[in-house]
Amino acid sequence: MNSLFANRIGKIHRSFVTEILSVTENPEVISFAGGLPNSVFFPVREIAEAATKVLREDGPGVLQYTTTQGYLPLRQYIADRYRRKYDLDADPADIIITNGSQQAFDLIGKVLIDPGDRLVLERPAYHGALQAFSLYEADFIQVPLLEDGLDVEALEQALSAGPAKLFYTVPNFQNPSGLSYSLRKRKQVADALHSHNLLLVEDDPYGEIRFEGEDLPPIKKFLPDNAVLLGTFSKTVAPGFRLGWAWAGREITEALVEAKQAADFHSDHFAQRVMHRYLADNDLDAHIALLKSAYRKQRDFMLSVIEKYVPEGVRYTRPNGGMFVYMTLPEGASTLKLFETAAKRNVAFVPGVAFHAGGHGGGNSLRLSFSSSDEAQTEEGMKRLGAAIEELLAERR
């Protein structure tokens, strides 16, 4: 980059998403790379009815500018749902509507992160958050995820090593690992953060999409005064609207609102009104029940074809919800190399380095999405991927 660009731009590694898109644009390619919800289940008819209704009832109003913080009845709906589901005391005045959780990362970065600030993330970590926080020139410390959630001892060590700005986590069916925190781990993490007075940034896009076990409360429940909880309608309703939210303490909320005003005034007002109308006129829980049952089947099918086509010695997670399976090849095998072999066989995934700061780590792992391919595609794709893995491992013998 020449001197025209700001220094922070050097921190953008040309994103994996962009690289991967160039492969998946080929219609011959079966892609397990995307994190797309299955569009078959979008409530198209209900959204159309909601759009017609809000335009008929208040057309000039819904097409006009609105307040930066977002449509109050929509924020009220979100607050009410937290109360009903988890007995959490959410005030709409502490909720800001954002363009998906991704914008919440950006606004959090803008109001909280100075260059060189240390952020604690999971290992592996969601690449979208890594990407957003990178632009604020943060330093990253990644703490391993175990089967039942974060390695709390490693967290304690990391926090004892020096001050940090925040801890970012996806506690339910994490992207990319598919792993979830047990109730015990949620409490332990809250305690650790409390004792170090560290801000929790809890990102929960998938918590509603649990196929097995009981819903668990957000970590914020055990750390109410020092947490930002992020949510989104992208996985439960539809992602195209770009509607998510952040629920924070008052002081941080006010800073996020000021930053959002400078960033884009407000999220699409029409979309907020349509979403609110959809939620008011329909039973979201019934819709989510349908999603859960569908995604559960898709997960089961993917696990069955992994069993069938992927060689021994390859480990993988068995998520109880969400959209992702994380696969780990034997030590030393490169999933970046595998990506190229697989691309030749017309199948794609996201290499594990994407989920590691600076691309350091995760070299033998990869993420698979089971949400957006049908059974025939999933079987054929896994057959190809299994063969590509065989080939890669054979070369190493």
Next chain:
Amino acid sequence: MNSLFANRIGKIHRSFVTEILSVTENPEVISFAGGLPNSVFFPVREIAEAATKVLREDGPGVLQYTTTQGYLPLRQYIADRYRRKYDLDADPADIIITNGSQQAFDLIGKVLIDPGDRLVLERPAYHGALQAFSLYEADFIQVPLLEDGLDVEALEQALSAGPAKLFYTVPNFQNPSGLSYSLRKRKQVADALHSHNLLLVEDDPYGEIRFEGEDLPPIKKFLPDNAVLLGTFSKTVAPGFRLGWAWAGREITEALVEAKQAADFHSDHFAQRVMHRYLADNDLDAHIALLKSAYRKQRDFMLSVIEKYVPEGVRYTRPNGGMFVYMTLPEGASTLKLFETAAKRNVAFVPGVAFHAGGHGGGNSLRLSFSSSDEAQTEEGMKRLGAAIEELLAERR
């Protein structure tokens, strides 16, 4: 602010918009403060038809994630319109869809501005741009606007004094001044920027809303290789969608796309598709002709009541388009003080300090919007404002 917040947050002066909103929330108040288009003219029926149509034709598609750069046919429409109106050679690959021009400011700040970089702006300058660029800790140099556009001599002096990162301008019916650049001034400014190799950031939300005189080409026409041209559908169609664009060179466009991916993935896909459908199925020029005729009448009426109620010694601009009149009281009169007097009389405006970096300057000026009040409101509001000005000036005698 405590140490939780990033240093850049100290740069946000609690925005005037927020302060003013607390006054204008009172329904008794007649507000000339907002920059709202008149919602009476929003094409509600046509938008409803477009929404129904895109959901019927491709419901799952329009509710799914899409590419960061934006819906290609919408970018193509924008490129075609530049070609048709100004014979400009726009390539959709160099256009990115943003959440209004405001997001373009934010992304430009993110990819171009390092703390301490000098930016050249107009005096007065659009406060939304000041607000966005402030968060990247830029230093501002403001060059006076004259009746026919920028003071080019003052620009040359500013550029000779030291290196700058970019020049930001609103050449048509500027917010807040209502002033426009003559064709001659456009060429002179392009020449000056060219000789100093300075990037032009040209913001043109109001260019389509000209009531008098001939449309003039963007300054970018005379500086094609070193300019970012911003546009928006907020003033021509409806602002609630938050749909604007930036047309830049390839290298800057690519950086803006990477930054937008980190900021929010993409603008509302549904809104982009509805907007494109609306534009494809309707005659935008006919709609704009209606807006022009309506806003022209509103401007004429506001000028007539200013003439009637505002005391002598107060100067004001006579814009040929757009939505704003800028008023200047005698030297030494404070429009911040006037704001309080006027608030007691239930009328509001934006004090001139909002358009000056750090609030330095513009102390005796104010912005009035004529777009969103009807004749009865405008007359009553100006009667109140005139009386408030009388009172303020009488105190100074």
